[in-house]
Amino acid sequence: MSGPRPETGAPGGFRLPPSSRITRTRDIRALLRKGGRKKTSHLDVFFLSSGRREPRLGLVVPKHGRRIVERNRLKRRLREVGRRDVLPGLRGEGVGADVLVRARREAYAAGYEELRRELVEVTKELCSRLSSWR
DSSP states (O other), X not given: OOOOOOTTOSTTSOSOOGGGBOOXXXXXXXXXXXXXXXXXXXXXXXXXXXXXXXXXEEEEOOOTTOOHHHXXXXXXXXXXXXXXXXXXXXXXXXXXXXXXXXXXGGGGGOOHHHHHHHHHHHHHHHHHHHHHHO
16 A cells, blocks of 8 residues: 655645755754744744745754654644644745744643644734735
8 A cells, every 4th residue: 555655745635745844954044043933832933934935834843851752742743733724824824934843841741732722823923924024
């Protein structure tokens, strides 16, 4: 049942497309250095207008002394929120921005819905900010 995966993600769109990911170190450093920052109780969210049509998402999940299983679970949760809520929200508003989510130590104790709520609220605020800058 294994075969090549399409560039746009698995059938049904259950993957974050490669074109929507921030993976280069220089892009991440630029976001950390030049981007705006919004803190929540579990996350630090950095954003920067990219001049691209499509928004992109990056994740930074430090170890914070946790086991790899816990770290991977947190990454999967954040990636899913980004894929289902953050990127479509930015696309819907016509905002081409790079968004970097850095998990804080407290994020390991948060559930999916709590992380989702925080990230969606920050995204809505981000959309209104970037829309007003145009």
